[in-house]
Amino acid sequence: MTQDPMAEIRASFFVECEELLERLQDALTAIEAGDHDPETINVVFRAVHSIKGGAGAFALLPLVAFAHRFETVLDALRSGQMQPSPEAIKRFFQAADLMQDHVRAARDGTAGPANADEVLQALEALAGPPAEKPLAEVAEFQPLALVLDLDADPGIADSAEPQTAWQVFFAPHAALYATGNEPLHLLRALSALGTVETRCAYPAAPDLIDLDPEAAWLAWQITLAGEVGVDDIREVFDFVEGVCALEIGPAGGTNACTPGGQTETTQPRPAALHLPAAEAAPARASGPPPQPTLAAKAAESATVRVDLERIDRLVNLVGELVINQAMLAQSVAEAGLAPSSAVANGLEAFMMLTRDLQDSVMMIRAQPVKPLFQRMARIVREASAAIGKEVRLHPEGEATEVDKTVIERLADPLTHMVRNAVDHGLETPEARQRAGKPREGLVTLRAMHRAGRVLIEVEDDGAGINRAKVREIAISRGLIAADAVLSNAEIDALLFLPGFSTATTVSALSGRGVGMDVVRQAIQSLGGRVTITSDPGLGSKFSISLPLTLAVLDGMVVQVAGQKLVVPLSSILETAALTQDDIRALGPQTHVISVRGAIVPLYDLGTELGFRQPRSSYDGSIVLFCVLDNGSSAALAVDAILEQRQVVIKGLQKAYGHIPGVAAATILGDGQIALILDPADLVRSATGHTRAIALALAG
Amino acid sequence: MTLTVLAVDDSRTMRDMLKLSLSEAGFTLHLAEDGVHGLEVLADISPDAIISDINMPRLDGFGFIEAVRAQAKHRTTPILVLTTESAPELKARARAAGATGWIVKPFDPPKLVKALHMVAG
Amino acid sequence: MTDQIFANSAAEVELLSFRLADQEYSVDIMSVREIRGWTRATPLPHAPAHVRGVINLRGTVLPVVDLSTRLGMAPVAGDARNVIIVVQLGGQNAGLLVDAVSDIVAVPRAALRPPPDLAADAAHNFISALTILDGRMIRVLNLAAVLPDATVEAA
Numbered sequence: 001m002t003q004d005p006m007a008e009i010r011a012s013f014f015v016e017c018e019e020l021l022e023r024l025q026d027a028l029t030a031i032e033a034g035d036h037d038p039e040t041i042n043v044v045f046r047a048v049h050s051i052k053g054g055a056g057a058f059a060l061l062p063l064v065a066f067a068h069r070f071e072t073v074l075d076a077l078r079s080g081q082m083q084p085s086p087e088a089i090k091r092f093f094q095a096a097d098l099m100q101d102h103v104r105a106a107r108d109g110t111a112g113p114a115n116a117d118e119v120l121q122a123l124e125a126l127a128g129p130p131a132e133k134p135l136a137e138v139a140e141f142q143p144l145a146l147v148l149d150l151d152a153d154p155g156i157a158d159s160a161e162p163q164t165a166w167q168v169f170f171a172p173h174a175a176l177y178a179t180g181n182e183p184l185h186l187l188r189a190l191s192a193l194g195t196v197e198t199r200c201a202y203p204a205a206p207d208l209i210d211l212d213p214e215a216a217w218l219a220w221q222i223t224l225a226g227e228v229g230v231d232d233i234r235e236v237f238d239f240v241e242g243v244c245a246l247e248i249g250p251a252g253g254t255n256a257c258t259p260g261g262q263t264e265t266t267q268p269r270p271a272a273l274h275l276p277a278a279e280a281a282p283a284r285a286s287g288p289p290p291q292p293t294l295a296a297k298a299a300e301s302a303t304v305r306v307d308l309e310r311i312d313r314l315v316n317l318v319g320e321l322v323i324n325q326a327m328l329a330q331s332v333a334e335a336g337l338a339p340s341s342a343v344a345n346g347l348e349a350f351m352m353l354t355r356d357l358q359d360s361v362m363m364i365r366a367q368p369v370k371p372l373f374q375r376m377a378r379i380v381r382e383a384s385a386a387i388g389k390e391v392r393l394h395p396e397g398e399a400t401e402v403d404k405t406v407i408e409r410l411a412d413p414l415t416h417m418v419r420n421a422v423d424h425g426l427e428t429p430e431a432r433q434r435a436g437k438p439r440e441g442l443v444t445l446r447a448m449h450r451a452g453r454v455l456i457e458v459e460d461d462g463a464g465i466n467r468a469k470v471r472e473i474a475i476s477r478g479l480i481a482a483d484a485v486l487s488n489a490e491i492d493a494l495l496f497l498p499g500f501s502t503a504t505t506v507s508a509l510s511g512r513g514v515g516m517d518v519v520r521q522a523i524q525s526l527g528g529r530v531t532i533t534s535d536p537g538l539g540s541k542f543s544i545s546l547p548l549t550l551a552v553l554d555g556m557v558v559q560v561a562g563q564k565l566v567v568p569l570s571s572i573l574e575t576a577a578l579t580q581d582d583i584r585a586l587g588p589q590t591h592v593i594s595v596r597g598a599i600v601p602l603y604d605l606g607t608e609l610g611f612r613q614p615r616s617s618y619d620g621s622i623v624l625f626c627v628l629d630n631g632s633s634a635a636l637a638v639d640a641i642l643e644q645r646q647v648v649i650k651g652l653q654k655a656y657g658h659i660p661g662v663a664a665a666t667i668l669g670d671g672q673i674a675l676i677l678d679p680a681d682l683v684r685s686a687t688g689h690t691r692a693i694a695l696a697l698a699g
Numbered sequence: 700m701t702l703t704v705l706a707v708d709d710s711r712t713m714r715d716m717l718k719l720s721l722s723e724a725g726f727t728l729h730l731a732e733d734g735v736h737g738l739e740v741l742a743d744i745s746p747d748a749i750i751s752d753i754n755m756p757r758l759d760g761f762g763f764i765e766a767v768r769a770q771a772k773h774r775t776t777p778i779l780v781l782t783t784e785s786a787p788e789l790k791a792r793a794r795a796a797g798a799t800g801w802i803v804k805p806f807d808p809p810k811l812v813k814a815l816h817m818v819a820g
Numbered sequence: 821m822t823d824q825i826f827a828n829s830a831a832e833v834e835l836l837s838f839r840l841a842d843q844e845y846s847v848d849i850m851s852v853r854e855i856r857g858w859t860r861a862t863p864l865p866h867a868p869a870h871v872r873g874v875i876n877l878r879g880t881v882l883p884v885v886d887l888s889t890r891l892g893m894a895p896v897a898g899d900a901r902n903v904i905i906v907v908q909l910g911g912q913n914a915g916l917l918v919d920a921v922s923d924i925v926a927v928p929r930a931a932l933r934p935p936p937d938l939a940a941d942a943a944h945n946f947i948s949a950l951t952i953l954d955g956r957m958i959r960v961l962n963l964a965a966v967l968p969d970a971t972v973e974a975a
């Protein structure tokens with residue numbers, strides 16, 4: 001961690017920008033919903049303002065320039081000069097999106113958005129004439145410019161040439177002391193410029209008893225010798241302009257006009273100089289030495305930024321601990337110790353602690369889905385604008401927390417689904433009106449925790465899936481037989497087949513040959529499932545079910561041909577003992593079984609994995625009915641079910657290539673590695689013959 | 700001698716930068732995230748100088764400065780306003796509230812240090 | 821690739837020598853991480869015959885290559901006498917299942933000979949150098965060629 005500290009601050013600035021952009025979106029959303037609290041507008045203003053401030057520090061000029069114009073418009077909104085009309089809010093959202101583009105461009109060193117000017121001009125037109133400041137202020141955001149005071153007296157500017165001797169008359173007003181300024185420091189700073197001779201004057205010193213300690217009594221006449229420019233002198237008095245009488249002129253000039261007084265050097269005795277402002281003694285002179293306070297400490301420790309790698313190491317170590325604990329438990333069990341023994345009890349407590357620890361560690365990686373949903377809000381805004389539909393995105397459950405990696409990898413498939421909803425799901429405003437619906441379509445994005453998994457839904461209130469058309473397309477593409485008998489769910493699931501697209505023309509948004517099959521694949525690679533439900537005329541809903549984390553998995557340990565395998569519990573519908581009578585042969589090596597009237601293709605796991613030759617009898621086998629991602633199911637025959645347990649997922653190195661049907665590996669309690677099965681992938685890559693049957697059956 | 704400074708700014712980036720530049724210059728720095736927080740921190744310390752932003756949630760810079768000045772022990776503590784704003788009327792407001800000096804962001808660390816010494820010794 | 825062993829400028833190279841059937845092979849000791857006793861490997865479905873499977877190496881998944889099969893000989897029996905040499909190449913670890921480890925020998929680099937160009941020999945690509953030590957011929961293994969990633973690329 002020996003990085004350049006400025007680089008670290010810069011990186012953290014961009015993190016802060018993302019937080020500010022999120023706050024900006026939230027506040028705009030609230031304003032759109034009718035929240036006219038001045039503080040909400042202030043939040044918007046401050047977000048833009050803070051980004052501008054930080055961007056200035058890093059000389060990110062395009063971002064500064066954009067933020068400045070945005071801020072100026074927001075100032076008009078804040079002052080009530082501009083009203084939050086729907087048109088204005090729409091533009092504000094666009095500007096917020098563009099601001100995000102500018103931030104990302106600045107972060108990644110890429111070119112900023114092209115259409116920024118158009119949006120800003122529209123906003124500026126809505127805001128009316130700007131309140132006089134723009135150009136001058138932008139100039140201030142040159143990197144590292146320090147503008148100390150704008151009230152500089154223009155009368156002195158022409159005599160900027162260094163003089164060898166100056167006369168300075170300095171008479172503080174009471175306000176100088178009231179604003180915490182201290183003449184001593186100023187005189188000291190002046191003496192640093194050259195040789196000074198200072199005379200202190202108190203024109204009409206009253207008796208002490210009449211002396212108002214708050215009033216300003218003293219004045220100084222200073223002669224300064226040395227190669228000093230007037231600007232250097234002026235800079236010393238920069239903060240006190242307006243709260244003192246100050247005259248600067250060449251030595252021997254006419255403006256040295258103070259009554260006589262005692263002469264002092266500028267190593268004055270503080271007591272004498274402090275007299276008029278006795279209470280101005282610096283606060284540090286009294287009281288205990290400053291201590292770091294609890295409040296300050298608490299504020300700094302409220303959040304900690306940690307390198308993701310460190311967290312991952314921790315996650316891995318806890319994973320090891322879980323495995324180790326399982327191995328220990330197995331040894332204890334094998335040693336034949338009584339369940340009530342101290343060792344067994346201790347182990348139980350250890351097991352619970354380990355589980356808690358694991359949950360806590362996983363929580364570190366968990367993040368709310370909100371930023372992801374906000375990205376989707378933008379997708380909806382852009383996609384609907386591009387095709388002239390009126391669409392509102394309604395997010396629900398934004399606080400739901402999911403593993404960071406899951407969120408990151410969910411962005412692409414979710415984007416595609418949201419675009420699909422806008423593009424294909426919703427009707428045109430006219431068609432909606434004809435159907436008696438509001439012109440504005442609604443896309444609902446929902447996140448929730450359910451049964452140890454995360455459920456994410458993309459729902460639209462559009463026309464629903466046109467099943468007749470889907471069927472027609474599937475037949476024309478050779479995906480199903482012309483006379484195939486398919487349930488509604490099976491027809492809907494056809495959308496996920498590779499190469500399927502309901503759009504008869506490739507639209508600019510969701511076309512490009514990327515179909516729902518790619519979405520499904522992406523979700524599956526996260527250990528998730530995606531399903532679809534649809535009501536004609538009322539809309540469609542895509543549901544994604546995801547594991548909370550990619551690090552652990554609840555699995556069923558099964559035995560196949562002498563090998564232990566782990567099947568994700570989430571994919572198992574039910575299990576059953578099998579007899580040969582349940583099985584119907586469709587061909588020499590292909591079998592189906594019927595369960596409650598449904599015909600399900602049967603796969604022998606040992607055969608499919610290449611562990612043994614196809615078997616002649618399934619007697620004594622156990623089948624796992626697995627739900628596949630297209631909503632269909634398959635039966636996997638195994639030799640025995642050993643246990644259910646949580647396993648830590650270990651990635652198989654890329655070196656092995658893709659092993660059909662295998663998702664990852666884990667280490668069991670006995671220290672042996674077991675492979676984690678991916679039933680959907682197994683069925684997909686099953687022998688061609690079986691697959692044809694499966695397709696015909698399951699669609 | 701080490702000067703103790705309280706810096707109040709709602710921007711984490713700005714706080715990080717102040718921390719970096721002022722710590723390097725040998726100041727003891729306390730940080731607060733807004734005016735209310737600044738007052739809380741101030742209850743336990745007696746800084747030689749205070750740096751405050753203007754635009755902040757909960758309590759803005761003007762309110763913060765007024766509240767600081769209202770406390771007897773901080774009546775003369777130098778307060779520098781560090782902000783991106785430079786409008787004369789805002790500066791006048793800050794001064795009326797009791798601000799000692801006004802520095803426009805982005806700041807140049809050596810100049811900020813110089814300004815701190817100018818107001819706090 | 822076969823020049824790897826010659827590229828190093830050190831005067832001597834230390835080799836870990838081991839036995840496969842009745843032949844003697846070796847690997848540069850710098851590539852060797854550790855030597856482990858035989859552990860049952862979990863087979864990988866549809867893997868090439870020489871990929872014996874994966875074992876648990878302190879919490880990581882380590883692929884094990886049956887070197888004998890890889891070089892076109894009969895598989896290593898896989899019992900308590902056999903060992904797994906854990907080697908590292910290009911940041912990736914792998915285990916080599918061999919019959920037994922023999923020795924660590926220091927060989928002058930000058931004594932290493934490129935293998936004769938016998939294209940007919942199936943194992944030829946896997947050998948980067950040869951040397952004679954006490955009348956025994958020791959083959960220096962070209963690790964990059966025998967490890968699993970090379971297998972996948974070739975497939």
